[in-house]
Amino acid sequence: EDQVTQSPEALRLQEGESSSLNCSYTVSGLRGLFWYRQDPGKGPEFLFTLYSAGEEKEKERLKATLTKKESFLHITAPKPEDSATYLCAVQAQAGTALIFGKGTTLSVSS
Amino acid sequence: DTGVSQDPRHKITKRGQNVTFRCDPISEHNRLYWYRQTLGQGPEFLTYFQNEAQLEKSRLLSDRFSAERPKGSFSTLEIQRTEQGDSAMYLCASSRDSPYGYTFGSGTRLTVV
Numbered sequence: 001e002d003q004v005t006q007s008p009e010a011l012r013l014q015e016g017e018s019s020s021l022n023c024s025y026t027v028s029g030l031r032g033l034f035w036y037r038q039d040p041g042k043g044p045e046f047l048f049t050l051y052s053a054g055e056e057k058e059k060e061r062l063k064a065t066l067t068k069k070e071s072f073l074h075i076t077a078p079k080p081e082d083s084a085t086y087l088c089a090v091q092a093q094a095g096t097a098l099i100f101g102k103g104t105t106l107s108v109s110s
Numbered sequence: 111d112t113g114v115s116q117d118p119r120h121k122i123t124k125r126g127q128n129v130t131f132r133c134d135p136i137s138e139h140n141r142l143y144w145y146r147q148t149l150g151q152g153p154e155f156l157t158y159f160q161n162e163a164q165l166e167k168s169r170l171l172s173d174r175f176s177a178e179r180p181k182g183s184f185s186t187l188e189i190q191r192t193e194q195g196d197s198a199m200y201l202c203a204s205s206r207d208s209p210y211g212y213t214f215g216s217g218t219r220l221t222v223v
Contacts, residue, residue, distance in 0.1 A: 004152075034211050043114075043201050043214035044153065087152055096166055097143075098212065100152030 002027045006088050006101035013078055013108050021073040021104045023088030033071050034098060035064050036087040044087055047073075078108045112136075114215035116202050122221045123192055130188045131218045135204030142185050143212060144177055145201040146170065153201055159185060192222045 005024045013019055025033065032051050036044035048057045050066040057064050061082065063074040073086055085105045089098040115134040123129050135142050140161050145153035156175070158166040161182035171177075174192075179185040189196055199219050203212035 032211075036214075041216075041219075043116075043203075043216045046211040046213060049211050089152070096141075096158050097155035097168070098153075100154070102150065102152050 002090065002092055002095075002099050004088055004090055004099055004101035006086075006104050008104060009102065010105045011107070013075075013106065015079055015108055015110045016077045018074070018076045018078070020075070021086055021088075021106070023071040023073070023101060024069060025071070025088075025090045026069075027090045027092045027099070029093035031091045031093045031095075033066055034089045034091070035062075035071070035073055036089065038085045038087055038103065047086075075106070078106070080108050080110050082106060083108045114202055114204055114213050116200075116215040116218050118218055119216065120219050120221075122223060125194060125222055126191055128188065128190045129192060129220065130186055131200055131202075131220075133185045133187070133202030133215060134183075135185070135202070136213055139204035139206055139213070140182065141205045141207065142179055143203045143205075144185070144187050145203065145214075147199040147201055147217070148197075156187075156200075189220075192220075194222050196220060197222045 003026050007022045035047040038044045048064040053068045061076050065072045085103040087103045089100040117132045142159040144156040147153045159179040174190045177187045199217040201217045203214045205212045
């Protein structure tokens with residue numbers, strides 16, 4: 001069964017304190033791995049798509065990496081406005097649906 | 111491009127009533143998806159349309175749920191005889207052909223009392 005597990009469930013950081021979020025997955029043939037940001041009461045906002053092991057993508061303070069079993073979202077020198085829930089999802093080769101993890105809720109304090 | 115629009119944003123209904131939600135996707139997107147999200151969980155897939163054809167349905171989509179996408183434009187999701195367990199955020203998303211990422215709407219939060 002295709003599955004996504006994210007850790008930690010919650011992460012508290014001080015402003016400027018870099019860290020990483022983990023997304024472990026099992027899928028029958030990976031078509032793509034997706035990272036989304038979700039603010040309270042809103043829909044997920046697309047961040048990155050990764051397609052193959054070794055691929056990396058960056059956007060401002062965020063960098064996503066992918067291996068054959070997991071993905072990391074690295075946050076460098078976070079700011080309070082980075083506080084949100086970060087969702088990881090995979091799409092299998094044979095499917096159209098995205099399979100989401102439960103997310104990591106990040107809180108950054110100044 | 112005004113994004114994916116969902117209406118209403120919030121809906122409170124009594125158990126046993128029927129409710130209908132609307133989703134207007136990004137105009138050039140031919141694929142439309144419905145997801146459900148409960149507190150502390152990631153979104154769960156409900157159903158998928160390519161143009162006007164409903165191509166995939168999750169086992170979560172019981173016979174009380176029905177979705178349509180007439181003429182391949184907007185979509186509606188109807189829940190009949192609502193139950194308290196239906197309380198959730200219902201998210202609509204659209205995309206061009208894979209492997210592009212989805213664009214989600216802001217969701218409709220349903221509360222069944």
